[in-house]
Amino acid sequence: MVAALFLALALATASCSGTEPADDGSIPSVPIGLAPGDPLAGAQLYRSVCASCHGTDLAGVEGLGRELVPSSFIATMSEDDLVLFIIEGRSLDHPDNITGVAMLPRVGNPSLSDQDIANVVAYIKAQQ
Numbered sequence: 001m002v003a004a005l006f007l008a009l010a011l012a013t014a015s016c017s018g019t020e021p022a023d024d025g026s027i028p029s030v031p032i033g034l035a036p037g038d039p040l041a042g043a044q045l046y047r048s049v050c051a052s053c054h055g056t057d058l059a060g061v062e063g064l065g066r067e068l069v070p071s072s073f074i075a076t077m078s079e080d081d082l083v084l085f086i087i088e089g090r091s092l093d094h095p096d097n098i099t100g101v102a103m104l105p106r107v108g109n110p111s112l113s114d115q116d117i118a119n120v121v122a123y124i125k126a127q128q
Ligand code: HEC
Pocket: 046, 049, 050, 051, 052, 053, 054, 064, 065, 066, 067, 068, 071, 072, 073, 074, 086, 090, 096, 097, 098, 099, 100, 101, 102, 103, 107, 120, 121, 124
């Protein structure tokens, strides 16, 4: 009984001392430990999550999202930096914004995991 109590206390302490994810508005950093992006999984996600704004052919959709092919931005950024870019989004007042439309952090879809984003990035990189 006493041992069980100690165990419960130890578990409670351990779960409190872990590093919490930064979902408090602090500046995100490039996620560590992601597997290399899988472009095939990324292509599927692209069609379901990104194509509505960027087009199934990545040519952009007027008033929603700009073209992703060709994109010197994508061509010159590393995959890690692109993952971070999609996690952060691009605000209206960002100097690179040319359309007057914002891309929300994590494209407004909190269910997209960092690994999902890495997969989509592998896909859009491969299209350049
Ligand atoms: C609700 C619409 C919307 C969705 C969904 C969306 N985007 Fe965007 N995206 C935008 C807008 C708006 C911009 C910024 C346009 C500008 O800079 O003028 C943008 C910009 C970008 C850029 C920068 C392009 C460049 O050349 O500067 C990339 C890369 C990008 N999006 C990738 C993605 C990916 C990958 C997804 C899916 C995971 C996605 N976007 C989903 C609207 C969207």
